[in-house]
Amino acid sequence: MRRTPDLRLGAGLTALVLGISSLGLGLAGTTSAGAVETPVVTEPAQPSDDPSPEPLPTDAPSPSPSPSLSPTASPVPTEDPAPEEADTELVVDDAQFNWALSQQTNAMSHNVGAPNFLGAGVANPGRGGVELTESRWSAKAGNVTVQKQDASGAWRTATWKGIRTDAHDAPIGLYGPFSGHRVNFVSGQGTVNPAADDASIRWKGTFTVVYYGGNTVFTLTDPEMRVTNGKGTVTATAGGWIADRNNPKQWDPAVPKRVTVADLSDVDVTEDGVVVTPDYAGVKIKGSEPQRRTGEGWGSFPQSLITYLVPLNTDQFWYSTGLQSDWTKLPAPIQAGWNGRLPDVPGETVPPKSKPSAKPSNAVVLPPAPSDVDTPGRTTPAPTGNVVPSPGPAVPDPLPSAQTAGQPTTVPSASGPVPSAAEPSYQAFGPHTTVTSDVGALHATLTSATTDAEAGWWVGGGLLLAAAAVLLAPTPRRRPS
Structure with a gap:
């Protein structure tokens, strides 16, 4: 009976087909991983302070009139422009x-x-x-x-x-x-x-x-x-x-x-x-x-x-x-x-009601840095060496907290909210733009795609090697019966 070579041939061909299929999956996974679109993080567009006006519709240009042979009328005399108003003190x-x-x-x-x-x-x-x-x-x-x-x-x-x-x-x-x-x-x-x-x-x-x-x-x-x-x-x-x-x-x-x-x-x-x-x-x-x-x-x-x-x-x-x-x-x-009149101050309004701000407290655990408080009598010497007395210990602005660098800050308005103790003394004027991105989601997507591709390559390669081993192995000779 010659069933052994036939079984070996069938197993080798099966491994070959599966290996090629797995390599195809690995190639597809690699292509998919390379096709993952990286999100582009951009700062929000700032509105232009001076937007370009839309062009106004214009009438179609009228054809130039043909030259006229009729005599032109004599120009109408115009009055002399009025002299500019002289400066008056x-x-x-x-x-x-x-x-x-x-x-x-x-x-x-x-x-x-x-x-x-x-x-x-x-x-x-x-x-x-x-x-x-x-x-x-x-x-x-x-x-x-x-x-x-x-x-x-x-x-x-x-x-x-x-x-x-x-x-x-x-x-x-x-x-x-x-x-x-x-x-x-x-x-x-x-x-x-x-x-x-x-x-x-x-x-x-x-x-x-x-x-x-x-x-x-x-x-x-x-x-x-x-x-x-x-x-x-x-x-x-x-x-x-x-x-x-x-x-x-x-x-x-x-x-x-x-x-x-x-x-x-x-x-x-x-x-x-x-x-x-x-x-x-x-x-x-x-x-x-x-x-x-x-x-x-x-x-x-x-x-x-x-x-x-x-x-x-x-x-x-x-x-x-x-x-x-x-x-x-x-x-x-x-x-x-002057002249019994006063010009209006732009933006001057009736002061709005607001909650009273928290009074500064003397219960300060840490001493302020030399540049943190505008307090008379600082250690920085003045040209004359004179400092101004105070009836009690000066109270600094709230001490800086572990606020993340670049975190947006706001400038309180004249009647706006009271800055919290978490605001650092070096707080800037004006809001800052914070740009963020979902780095974690992007990393997970790339990792998953890469893992699938690697698995396809490894399985396919292993099956091809197994097919080669089966098909190329020498067939043992049969002893004569």
Whole structure:
């Protein structure tokens, strides 16, 4: 019987067919793995600030008329264009000047219960290491009045009680709500030229900027606005007191000096007045603390003001230093008016009701880094070596958390939500775009496709080898029977 060779041949052919089929599966798996589409992760398209207008439909061009042989009519004489209106300089003697300086000037300080606020005239605590008392504060002095916006949007003469509350009598906080005060000067005198965007007006009077309840105090006297061709400055005579946090007995008057309080650009001088926000963004200065020059919204008030305030240890409040509260340092708009009128401030509305922010707590477990808190009396030496006293330990902004780098952040609005303790002190201005992708799903798909392909190759190769072994093996000779 010859059944053994026949069985061997059949088994070999079967293994050959199965091996080729398995190789086909492996090839198909490889092709499938290579065809897996990798998702392309792109940032969301940002809308264009200046979208191209759609082309307007135009009428079909009319054929050019054939030349006419008729005589052309003589041109009709036209009147000479009217000459441009000549520049007119107006004399004013009743100009007003309104300015809130900044939101931080209307906020609670880092010291518990110690607000920042404005005072008319000279508000002098009398000595170092104490807060200003009501008897040493005034809402009105000569041409100067400290005003507060009420719930209806009207401006009223400020009260001592209102220093610590907003327009709806809610307690103010470090990040808002804010007290809503401004300083108002009247009877300013000078000249204006609306056609040329020129103005030169000076006001008489003094107001005081009080921070930390009175531990840091400086005054500004006789502000003057000068604008030429839409560009100008606001100057004033600065004064105040030099104090030392480590020596509460020190309270020495600073030498008065004329400084630039605000630089102005793109000023539109109208017949009613001026509304302009002072320059701040991108302004580089040198102060007692390093200036933060990254992120959206960094900048400063003018260098001459910063330089004067360094020995008073209140300069850090007027430029970006990397705090969560940096956004409250931005300058408020200046409003000036004459002829009994005041131009409207764009965006000025009735202050909305908001929940009071959490008061800063002294229960700080870790000490702040040297650049984390705008606190008078820092370890960084000032040129004069003077630091301002504080009635208690200064409270820093919330300590940085283990927030993932690049996580989107938001800038709180003037009456918006209070930043949480999880926000780092180096929080940027403005939201950041976060790009994410489903890397896990992509990896699983590729791994599965690759595994199937490898299995097909291995099985197919094994079956082919088995077929070769069966078919090529020598057939044993039969012994003769």
